[in-house]
Amino acid sequence: MPATNNAFVKFSDVQKTYDGETLVVKNLNIDIAKGEFLTLLGPSGSGKTTTLMMLAGFEAPTQGWILLEGRSIDNMPPHKRNIGMVFQNYALFPHMTVEENLAFPLKVRKLGKTDIEARIKRALDMVRLGAYAKRRPGQLSGGQQQRVALARALVFDPKLVLMDEPLGALDKQLREQMQLEIKHIHEDLGVTVVYVTHDQSEALTMSDRIAVFNDGVIQQLAGPAELYEQPRNAFVAQFIGENNQLSGKVVALNGTTCEVEIPGAGNVRALAINVEAVGRPTVLSLRPERVKLNPSPGSLPNVFDARVAEVIYLGDHVRTRVSVCGHDDFVVKLPNSDGAVQVEPGAAITIGWKMEDCRALDAP
DSSP states (O other): OOOOOSOSEEEEEEEEESSSSOEEEEEEEEEEOTTOEEEEEOSTTSSHHHHHHHHHTSSOOSEEEEEETTEEOTTSOGGGSOEEEEETTOOOOTTSOHHHHHHHHHHHTTOOHHHHHHHHHHHHHHTTOGGGTTOOGGGSOHHHHHHHHHHHHHTTOOSEEEEESTTTTSOHHHHHHHHHHHHHHHHHHOOEEEEEESOHHHHHHHOSEEEEEETTEEEEEEOHHHHHHSOSSHHHHHHSSOOEEEEEEEEEEETTEEEEEETTTEEEEEEESSOOOTTOEEEEEEOGGGOEESOOTTSOSEEEEEEEEEEEEOSSEEEEEEEETTEEEEEEEEEOTTSOOOOOTTOEEEEEEOGGGEEEEOOO
16 A cells, blocks of 8 residues: 555555456546545546546445545445535435435434434525425426535535536536535535536636546646646647647757747747657647737737638627638637727738747647
């Protein structure tokens, strides 16, 4: 077993296979701090839910160790781990009232009647459902049922709360509202949360840190701002937020900067984030909001002729798709704070960007 440290939850060299051949989680190492909100983010089949299920005790690691407060929990059954769970389908007992659903985990733990009543009231007040204690789940909206599921996961004061796509069944407006509610409850209680989602905006909104999974491997583990502003590879750059990618070849490398030749378009100056060597292929990553329209001559190091292909008005910004550098799907987000954005499909324009906003990453 690995040496312990101050991590509240620790995954050490964890691997998981279901068939003995294909690893769905590969050499996983994560330290989770007490009180942290950590999100496991990635596409379907990336290993994030399997990781959560191993922590919950519903799956066993094929290799490695999982520690909770310095103790191995690999041979501990789920009901003894003192972990709260919230699922996408709510998993409420339909024949029980709201208060009976909340009382269930407390009765299993053999708490007294007075303590049970006090905890139920506190949990329902926390999710603003104190007036719904006598209703059954079928008499509640989807958002109210999810609040009940959250209250049930918190009512017994667990050490850790695990959430597996808990907002996936809700509509967009309610989902965004519940994101903030869960975030505020976490801040108020200080409970440790491990949250699984494939929704990158949800992860950015709620998390202290985000682990981006792909093919069973954490591609990057960092805070929301760092993941968005400083992706380490092309997968993270593409998965977190909207992103323009230009493929090319490194023609010059000077410490932290480089020049990349884009076939038929010329050279681009960029930060050398994950570059192998001169002559090697690379992918340039550039956020649409960092691109300038018709910059003044000499103001930017990277300027190219472009043609407007599509303009979509989205209120606070105008999303403009342009043809540039041999790509027809390059996106520019133009702020519309003064309502003065004027671009028309078919117009010839120039676009430009700063070197520090363009990141040269590994070629997939």
